[in-house]
Amino acid sequence: MKLYNTLSRQVEEFAPIKPPRVGIYICGPTVYDFAHLGHSRTYINSDVLVRALKWLDWEPYVVMNITDVGHLTSQADTGEDKLEKQAKKEAKPILEIAKFYTEDFFKMREQLNILMPDKITPATQYIPEMIELVKILEQKGLTYKTSDGVYFNTSKFKDYGQLARLDLAGMKEGWRVDKNPEKKHPADFALWKFADPEEHRQLEWDSPWGKHSFPGWHIECSAMSLKYLGPTLDIHTGGVDHIAIHHTNEIAQSEAATGKPFVKYWFHSNFLDVSGEKMSKSLGNYIRTDDLIKKGYDPLALRYLFLTGHYRTKMNFTYAALDAAVEAYTKLKSMVADWQGKRQRTQLSPEKLDKLQGLSLQFKTAVEADLNLPQALAAVWQMAKSNIPEQDKWELINDWDLVLGLGLGQISSPKSQIPNNIKILINQRENLRKNKQWAEADKLRRQIVDKGYKIEDKHA
Numbered sequence: 001m002k003l004y005n006t007l008s009r010q011v012e013e014f015a016p017i018k019p020p021r022v023g024i025y026i027c028g029p030t031v032y033d034f035a036h037l038g039h040s041r042t043y044i045n046s047d048v049l050v051r052a053l054k055w056l057d058w059e060p061y062v063v064m065n066i067t068d069v070g071h072l073t074s075q076a077d078t079g080e081d082k083l084e085k086q087a088k089k090e091a092k093p094i095l096e097i098a099k100f101y102t103e104d105f106f107k108m109r110e111q112l113n114i115l116m117p118d119k120i121t122p123a124t125q126y127i128p129e130m131i132e133l134v135k136i137l138e139q140k141g142l143t144y145k146t147s148d149g150v151y152f153n154t155s156k157f158k159d160y161g162q163l164a165r166l167d168l169a170g171m172k173e174g175w176r177v178d179k180n181p182e183k184k185h186p187a188d189f190a191l192w193k194f195a196d197p198e199e200h201r202q203l204e205w206d207s208p209w210g211k212h213s214f215p216g217w218h219i220e221c222s223a224m225s226l227k228y229l230g231p232t233l234d235i236h237t238g239g240v241d242h243i244a245i246h247h248t249n250e251i252a253q254s255e256a257a258t259g260k261p262f263v264k265y266w267f268h269s270n271f272l273d274v275s276g277e278k279m280s281k282s283l284g285n286y287i288r289t290d291d292l293i294k295k296g297y298d299p300l301a302l303r304y305l306f307l308t309g310h311y312r313t314k315m316n317f318t319y320a321a322l323d324a325a326v327e328a329y330t331k332l333k334s335m336v337a338d339w340q341g342k343r344q345r346t347q348l349s350p351e352k353l354d355k356l357q358g359l360s361l362q363f364k365t366a367v368e369a370d371l372n373l374p375q376a377l378a379a380v381w382q383m384a385k386s387n388i389p390e391q392d393k394w395e396l397i398n399d400w401d402l403v404l405g406l407g408l409g410q411i412s413s414p415k416s417q418i419p420n421n422i423k424i425l426i427n428q429r430e431n432l433r434k435n436k437q438w439a440e441a442d443k444l445r446r447q448i449v450d451k452g453y454k455i456e457d458k459h460a
């Protein structure tokens with residue numbers, strides 16, 4: 001497979017460090033508000049990546065963080081903690097706020113058929129790991145203390161800003177004195193923050209740097225990915241808006257601490273506009289997946305819409321585009337239902353066999369070409385309109401939907417990973433075993449295995 005790597009700005013041949021394993025870190029949400037369609041698109045794009053890797057027989061292990069502390073309203077390490085601010089606004093305990101929006105986030109993912117990560121890491125549960133990492137950076141002489149926190153000294157890290165191609169000299173020249181005049185360079189960033197005594201924070205910890213303190217935003221991703229994926233990850237995903245600051249800072253603190261490259265491939269998903277404008281609360285165009293469901297839209301039609309745009313291309317959401325996606329998706333679904341009903345093995349003529357192999361190759365080539373899902377969908381439609389037997393169409397769509405996640409096949413939904421016909425066989429077999437009809441039970445076991453499923457009996 002070929003993947004675009006933001007670090008090199010090139011499409012590269014994908015080769016993980018320890019194949020077939022692929023260590024993936026997904027920058028998760030800051031859980032102070034509802035996720036909007038832009039987030040939905042970003043996480044669908046990461047989901048397609050994970051699904052494609054699995055489909056191509058790699059073994060991804062996915063870690064995703066939940067930011068529940070330390071993300072400030074200003075990118076310049078000033079302003080309020082987003083969660084503290086929301087907790088004040090809603091007059092609720094902060095962990096209740098975090099729980100509510102975390103649950104809403106996972107509900108959105110389920111609606112859109114996004115697979116669960118293998119490991120979910122809320123920042124507040126990894127405070128000791130973060131402190132350890134800051135201590136290492138401090139011991140290496142890469143930090144300095146100001147009145148409001150411990151900062152990373154970017155001038156001491158040789159390749160700082162490479163991911164975003166930052167112009168550091170230009171930044172310094174254009175630097176206006178901001179609210180943080182103690183910083184040595186505008187790019188320096190907070191690793192650890194001291195609570196403002198006036199602020200009355202709900203969440204603060206004792207640390208080697210002070211009693212009432214809390215982590216900076218970026219350090220959590222470095223600490224948690226190091227813990228579960230080691231010093232070098234195969235793939236790190238996120239939105240393009242994180243390249244210049246968040247991901248740049250993750251690289252600096254991780255590589256400065258471990259002395260090893262942090263990430264082999266950076267995978268960034270592009271923006272989603274709404275009717276040509278940036279989505280924002282003030283413009284009143286802030287749309288959630290839930291809003292569309294309330295209007296009667298199938299969330300998987302939204303997923304279909306997002307798959308019609310390449311992940312590196314900016315997309316524009318309009319209701320006209322969504323309606324067109326609904327039409328296409330509904331048509332495809334009814335065709336699939338038709339194939340399912342007409343499943344009868346027919347002999348393939350050599351021409352049809354050629355066609356079938358050509359279509360298979362077309363789909364796979366599109367997926368392997370930096371996840372070209374618009375082309376993969378084109379292959380789906382060519383297949384649907386071709387004259388190959390329905391049985392083969394049904395089998396192809398079942399296989400391809402493992403990548404698409406459009407709920408078209410029987411095994412694409414995480415909710416029902418085992419198709420009903422297999423479940424029935426399993427039940428029948430269990431009954432036979434209870435009645436000690438071993439030979440019959442074994443016959444069913446072979447049928448299930450032949451359909452591609454493994455049975456592991458627990459021995460009491």
Ligand SMILES: [Zn+2]
Pocket residue numbers: 027028221246250
């Ligand atoms: Zn992150």
